[in-house]
Structures are given as C-alpha cells and as structure tokens.
Amino acid sequence: MSADSATRGATRGATRGATRADWPLWEVFVRSRRGLSHGHVGSLHAPDAEMALRNARDLYTRRQEGVSIWVVPADAISASSPDEKDAFFDPAADKVYRHPTFYTVPDGVKHL
Amino acid sequence: MTAVGTYALRLGDDALVLAQRMGEWVASAPQLEEDVALANIGLDLLGQARNLLTYAGTLLPCPDGSPRTEDDLAYLRDERDWTNVQLVELADDGDFGACVARLLVFSTWQHELYAALTSSTDETLAAVAAKAVKEVAYHRDHATQWVLRLGDGTDESQRRMQSALDARWPYVEELFETDDLVRDLVEAGVAVDPATLREPVLAYVTIVIAQATLELPETTVRHAGGRRGVHTEQFGYLLAEMQHLARSHAGATW
Numbered sequence: 432m433s434a435d436s437a438t439r440g441a442t443r444g445a446t447r448g449a450t451r452a453d454w455p456l457w458e459v460f461v462r463s464r465r466g467l468s469h470g471h472v473g474s475l476h477a478p479d480a481e482m483a484l485r486n487a488r489d490l491y492t493r494r495q496e497g498v499s500i501w502v503v504p505a506d507a508i509s510a511s512s513p514d515e516k517d518a519f520f521d522p523a524a525d526k527v528y529r530h531p532t533f534y535t536v537p538d539g540v541k542h543l
Numbered sequence: 544m545t546a547v548g549t550y551a552l553r554l555g556d557d558a559l560v561l562a563q564r565m566g567e568w569v570a571s572a573p574q575l576e577e578d579v580a581l582a583n584i585g586l587d588l589l590g591q592a593r594n595l596l597t598y599a600g601t602l603l604p605c606p607d608g609s610p611r612t613e614d615d616l617a618y619l620r621d622e623r624d625w626t627n628v629q630l631v632e633l634a635d636d637g638d639f640g641a642c643v644a645r646l647l648v649f650s651t652w653q654h655e656l657y658a659a660l661t662s663s664t665d666e667t668l669a670a671v672a673a674k675a676v677k678e679v680a681y682h683r684d685h686a687t688q689w690v691l692r693l694g695d696g697t698d699e700s701q702r703r704m705q706s707a708l709d710a711r712w713p714y715v716e717e718l719f720e721t722d723d724l725v726r727d728l729v730e731a732g733v734a735v736d737p738a739t740l741r742e743p744v745l746a747y748v749t750i751v752i753a754q755a756t757l758e759l760p761e762t763t764v765r766h767a768g769g770r771r772g773v774h775t776e777q778f779g780y781l782l783a784e785m786q787h788l789a790r791s792h793a794g795a796t797w
Contacts, residue, residue, distance in 0.1 A: 454574065475576050482688060486576040489583050 548602025694755025
C-alpha cells in the first residue's frame, strides 16, 4: 500500500468513526416464529427508526431468523444497575415457597 | 431460441455488472451497517445474474454444441461482447450519492421489468423474475430511503445528491430503448417492451425526487449503445478486475 492510499484509508477510518458517533444506537428484537415473543438479538447504528429497521433486516434476518423486528433507541431502555444487584436479586434467593415445587403434578399433564 | 438467449444475456449482464459495482462498496460505505446492506443488494443481483447467464448459456452454445457455463460468460467475454446498459457500469468512485442515484433508477426499472416478466411465456424467465421482483423491491426501497434523507438533509448532502442524479441522468433513457430483437420477443410474449417501462419508472422516480426536495434533472445528452457492446472507458477496468483471476489461472477454484 502506498503512503498516499494509507493516508486516505486512515482518513476514511476517522470519518467512519466520527459519523458512527453521530448515529444513535438501536437495540434490535426479533421474533423468530409466530407465537413466540421478540427476543433481543443485538444492536446497530442508524440515523432514524426506519433505517434502523432496514439495517436490522440486513444484519439480523439474513438467514430467515425472523418474521417480525422491533428496534428501540438504546437510550430509551432503563436498565438495572450492576451495583444494585444484591438489593434487587438476592432477597429472592431463600424464598423457596415462591417456586411451585410443593404441588403434586397429576399424571398425564403436559406442558408444566 | 438464440434471441431468447441474447435477451437473457442482456438482463444477466445488467445484474452482474451492477453486482460488481455494489461489491466495491464493501468496507467503503459510510457505515458498517451500510456495507452489509449494499453487499446484500450486490449478492441479490449476483444471484439473478447466475440464473440468467446459466439460462443464456444453454441457448447460446459453443460452436461444438456444448452449453456455455455461467463462468464462461462472466469471465471469458471481452468488452464488446457485453450487452449491459451503460448505466450499471459507471464507476461510483467512492461517491455514495452516485451509488444511491443509480440504484434508485435502476432498481425501479428492474422492479417494473421483473413484475411484467413474471407473465412471460418463457417459463424460465418468468420463474427468475418471480423470485427477483421481491429482491429488487427491497433495493428500490433502500435507494428511496437514502435519496429522501440525503436530498432533504443538509445543504451539503442535498447539493451532492442533486449533482449525482444530474451526472447519471444522460444514461437513463438507454433503459427504455427497444430494438428488433426485443420487438420480436415481445410479439411472442417472451420479453417485456422496455419502452412501456418508461412511464411507470419515471413516475416513481419523479415522486421520490420531489419528496426529497430535489429537481428532476433535465438533459438532452443521451448515452447509449451498451446493448450493442459499446461501453464507457470505466467498463474496461471493471472487467479487468472481475476477470483477471479466472483468466490468469484458468480453472482455478477456491
């Protein structure tokens, strides 16, 4: 690679980095089959919701993975904080009575 | 049947040459997501080209009667034997607006063409068209979305989108040219008369351009001749890149 093309490559890389920062991040949810719920599959950058849907189609449903796509602005998602993990989740650890393990399951019942 | 072969070859050449141009965008598009989108479009076109060239090869056999393969047609023909329209061979030179401007016009044309070709009396062409029409509907949508955003975007993006459309426009009318070969095939119900596509194609493109706050280009210059093997200077470089491996290392596989 010549010095000139190396410089151009570097410039283009920098430009890509700059525009990437300008485009918001979207979280992508795909429903794989009718009847199932949408599941999170990944994220992508796009200038707006319509383009995000199209990018999601190209990035996450190339191999017939889905029949429906949701895109959500990543900054619209409120997430629990890892710092609050103990307060959020530990109290559930010793409450075995919340699990339906004390029932007898009648014979022949499916899907339980 | 050689006429049908020639017709299939024209449509296949259009698709293959544009597939090659779209492939040039991989790793050079404005965003990683766009790299993938343009590559997908290129691969759709490549798939169409493979079907059409394979079919053309069975109808245009070698002198000894054996069929030409898709690779024979893709890699071993010289420039004057290629019958694609000039619009698809023009280089983008890294100008995303140029890529989008061409894709808007060409995918709209292909969409109208394939939609009509699904009722061809030639079963193979009808089947290829039925599969391809859904693919090009997406290409058209992708180009539309970008023309709208770039046209109705910043001053800079609008100026560049307009100049890209202006630069492509002298190559648009060639899409609608008819010749004796096509006229006979239209008579037989095999082909679609390109002249009948002019109105619906321009109607769609005009609406998109207006919505994008751009001006419909006006030009009296018309470049044509691709169907007769007359091509632009840029086309030779494309062929060299596409063919040199297969020609330098005959029979190479990977």
